[in-house]
Amino acid sequence: MTENVVHKFTRTVPRWLPRVAPVKLEDATEAQLSALQVTPSNTKVSDYVLVLAHDVESLAVRSPLFNAIMYDEGGLSRAERELGALGASIVNRCIYCAAVHAARHAQLENSTEVTDALFANGAEADLSPRDRAIFDFARKLSACPSEADASDMAALQEAGFDEAEILDLILSTALFGWANRLMHVLGDPVRRSDAA
Amino acid sequence: MSDIWQTTSLVEGGVTEGGAGSAAATLRASVLEKTDAAEQAVLAPQDCGAWPADMRAALAARIARLNGEEQVAQRYAARQQGQDYAWLADPAQDGRDKGLVEVITFMDKVARAPKDIARVDIERLKASGTTDADIVRLCELNAFLAYQLRLVAGLKLMAGTAE
Numbered sequence: 332m333t334e335n336v337v338h339k340f341t342r343t344v345p346r347w348l349p350r351v352a353p354v355k356l357e358d359a360t361e362a363q364l365s366a367l368q369v370t371p372s373n374t375k376v377s378d379y380v381l382v383l384a385h386d387v388e389s390l391a392v393r394s395p396l397f398n399a400i401m402y403d404e405g406g407l408s409r410a411e412r413e414l415g416a417l418g419a420s421i422v423n424r425c426i427y428c429a430a431v432h433a434a435r436h437a438q439l440e441n442s443t444e445v446t447d448a449l450f451a452n453g454a455e456a457d458l459s460p461r462d463r464a465i466f467d468f469a470r471k472l473s474a475c476p477s478e479a480d481a482s483d484m485a486a487l488q489e490a491g492f493d494e495a496e497i498l499d500l501i502l503s504t505a506l507f508g509w510a511n512r513l514m515h516v517l518g519d520p521v522r523r524s525d526a527a
Numbered sequence: 528m529s530d531i532w533q534t535t536s537l538v539e540g541g542v543t544e545g546g547a548g549s550a551a552a553t554l555r556a557s558v559l560e561k562t563d564a565a566e567q568a569v570l571a572p573q574d575c576g577a578w579p580a581d582m583r584a585a586l587a588a589r590i591a592r593l594n595g596e597e598q599v600a601q602r603y604a605a606r607q608q609g610q611d612y613a614w615l616a617d618p619a620q621d622g623r624d625k626g627l628v629e630v631i632t633f634m635d636k637v638a639r640a641p642k643d644i645a646r647v648d649i650e651r652l653k654a655s656g657t658t659d660a661d662i663v664r665l666c667e668l669n670a671f672l673a674y675q676l677r678l679v680a681g682l683k684l685m686a687g688t689a690e
Contacts, residue, residue, distance in 0.1 A: 351653075351659035383667075386663045388572040389667040391568070392561060393565060393667075396562060396564075396565055422642070423642050424641075475673075476593070479684060481684060483684070484684040494548060494551040501677070501678060501681030502678065505674045508676075511641055511670075512641050513667070515641055516641060516644045517649070
């Protein structure tokens with residue numbers, strides 16, 4: 332099994348193999364079913380969400396927060412929020428999150444140029460000034476402790492980001508400090524062809 | 528609507544009503560309210576599992592210190608009602624004499640270097656008697672803190688209050 336784990340960054344979304352047992356739908360409590368948004372017409376729930384259902388209070392508040400940070404109107408563009416998410420996921424080596432959000436970035440931009448460059452060359456990738464400012468900030472904010480400083484904030488301002496856009500970048504990057512610590516810690520990314 | 532100006536994220540991030548960053552914070556009031564709800568859900572849930580609220584507050588203070596956020600650490604630590612877990616807030620304590628070494632080793636590694644976590648780290652927790660549900664609870668606590676501490680660090684830079 333181990334040899335089927337994906338270790339290289341890719342836009343091909345792997346299968347997520349949990350390291351702990353997901354909650355079984357037939358054993359789920361009312362609170363779990365409600366947080367899972369299971370209805371008679373919607374009984375398809377991913378293993379990832381079924382694992383998170385073990386801590387139902389967190390799951391119930393996390394999903395709306397996640398959606399608000401990544402999709403609410405105004406502020407930073409959708410693609411640029413994905414780039415913040417990707418910066419965090421690369422630092423934390425969350426292959427699964429990086430694949431999902433690199434694929435979304437490529438889809439939104441209708442181009443694989445930026446994510447190809449990031450996967451090939453990491454921090455040394457050749458990026459536009461705007462993407463460079465985003466990626467450097469996201470990468471440094473994702474360290475423990477954060478390595479982002481006033482010069483990174485100045486670089487964002489010089490690249491033309493306004494205050495609302497910068498807050499959205501902070502939020503989308505920080506959010507993947509959270510998501511990566513669930514996805515990368517609680518499961519393995521495995522090749523789809525190995526799916527049972 | 529809760530008062531976003533009193534939330535941990537804005538207070539510790541140094542963003543005040545009318546000050547630098549406040550217009551952006553107002554635009555994202557809903558996110559900040561949801562962040563506050565998530566803080567409550569990981570630090571003082573109704574079902575704590577094996578990890579009581581005082582232990583969660585002390586672990587939060589510890590992780591804030593690993594992130595170089597002393598003031599946030601003190602804020603989390605102040606949530607403790609008693610002193611049973613206060614020692615945990617000190618990153619130098621490894622829990623060896625308290626039967627918590629596996630839990631603390633895991634939490635420190637997830638906070639500091641999540642990239643280095645592998646299947647074996649979860650297996651070690653299981654071998655120490657931690658249930659699957661309690662493993663997920665530890666991860667959610669740690670993961671939320673990673674988010675909030677980075678939000679605070681970013682807000683400080685925005686507000687110009689970073690040390």
